[in-house]
Amino acid sequence: MTTTAPPPATAEPADPAGAAPATAPGRPGPSPRTRWRRSRWWLLSALVVLLAAGLVATIPGGSAYYPLDPRAGDPRGTRAADQLLGRYGISSRTASGPAELAAALRADDTTVVLTYPDELAYQDLAELAANHRGARSRLVLIAPEQPLLNAFAPGVTSSSYPTGSFSALSPDCTLPEAVNAGAATVGGQSYDGRPGDTACYPAGSRTTLLSRTRGDQQVVVLGSGDLLTNQALDHDGNAALALGLLGAHPNLVWQTLDRSAAPRTTDENRDITDYVPDGWYWGALQLLVAGLLAAAWRGRRLGPVLTERLPAVVRASETTEGRARLYRRANARGHAAETLRRAARRRTATALGLPHTSREPDPAVLTEAAAARLGRPAADLQLLLYGPAPTDDAALLRLAHDLDDMEWQVRQP
Structure with a gap:
């Protein structure tokens, strides 16, 4: 049987050299928020320059004379x-x-x-x-x-x-x-x-x-x-x-x-600030302002919370096996046993119709109801659901099997 091949695709004719380009649809101008994002660093830089200029302008010039000097025109001069x-x-x-x-x-x-x-x-x-x-x-x-x-x-x-x-x-x-x-x-x-x-x-x-x-x-x-x-x-x-x-x-x-000779200060009037040069106060203030500006510049700015799809879907069995390996590597048998028992207690309480919501069901009520359903002594179920931690991996494996058997029997009509 023969088939007819589709006709070859024809190329679009090229625009002539003198043809006018297609007119793009008009777009609205930038929003005020966009303008603010573009210009905020310029505004911040201008603010820093103005602040530095203000600090320099307010630095008092050091007097050439000491207090009570007749040549000094500052408030402490004479x-x-x-x-x-x-x-x-x-x-x-x-x-x-x-x-x-x-x-x-x-x-x-x-x-x-x-x-x-x-x-x-x-x-x-x-x-x-x-x-x-x-x-x-x-x-x-x-x-x-x-x-x-x-x-x-x-x-x-x-x-x-x-x-x-x-x-x-x-x-x-x-x-x-x-x-x-x-x-x-x-x-x-x-x-x-x-x-x-x-x-x-x-x-x-x-x-x-x-x-x-x-x-x-x-x-x-x-x-x-x-x-x-x-x-x-x-x-x-x-x-x-x-x-x-x-x-x-x-x-x-x-x-x-x-x-060259600074006046001495009597011990009763001496303060720790007497040992600090005058220019150090303004230097410390400028360093503080610079540090605050640097913190504001380099500080982490958190935006709105975004959701994204996971790159891959992981099966629940794989996460369970991974967590089990972590428990085994850390020899956390007690933690693993308590996790198994807690899940078994909640599922058993649900199967028996006992109220428990998100909290643990009452141990006495749970064991009595399970014993009545299974016809087993309540002491055995108390040991199974609330007993001590297993001492080795074999005991942990037996505990997991016993919990599965108990849950299966409870669900039977």
Whole structure:
């Protein structure tokens, strides 16, 4: 028998060179969610740049001077007080080394302010104390400790603890500078002097400003230099008190510290933050922000749960054999026996019509009902369904056969 072959397929004619391409149907533009996914990394990068710029802009510039320095314009400096004194014709200068301070103490008509008197070495302190003081001179000690008091104001004792209060205090004394100034925020250390000393601004039983005059030389002990700073000069009578204490003579000398020598901190006021450089706080903050951004960038983003078809269908017998091999390899006879008994108990309870749902049926009810159905002693069924674990593979195999036989007999009418 002959068959007719189908005609050969003919190729589609090629489009001529000048033919216009087929027009694709118009598609809608990207959705807002798609736009967000495309542009979110650019937006995040811009946010990171802005945040870094803000951190850099807010980093405070380190001051070139220490607190109480007349050249410092920051809140802890004393430039405002120095310029105010200059308007009243007071000529001021600074002195840092022992030699400069000694020359200032010998000068006439001069006020010397020791802003950091406790920074002086003991040898320098002894030499300065033994130095001849100039005529019509005043020495102002800012929060001195007991060694400084013993050198420049013998008999004046310092409190072991500061007052802890910088509220406005009344002068309660006859010192002209304090009377003219009125209430001021002195605070700081408190002192107790000898008879004849003028004590002002009492804080409890002690005072925060003490003056001692011997001839035309005067020593003023001030509990704190905060009232001289730029941030506190306009509070209460601080400006008037600063003018009175520092402007008594036409010449003013401020003790200053070199940047190479950091001021010491007393043990009672020392904190662990004193050992941390200022720039480390901002560096740690920037590292923290960078770490959070990196965590947000590299963090796992979980999408919606997706279902997928298994690549292959596995028969139940194969999974049963695989689990049995695992039990045998681990010598888990007890676990395997309990698994067989649990399944047999549930199937037997179902065959007997006993309620058990997802929980175990009652052992006494199950064994009594099975014994009544099989005509066997309940003790035998109790041992079979709830007995000890088998000791070897042969005992496990016998247990499996006995459970199968028991289930088959229970299902028989």
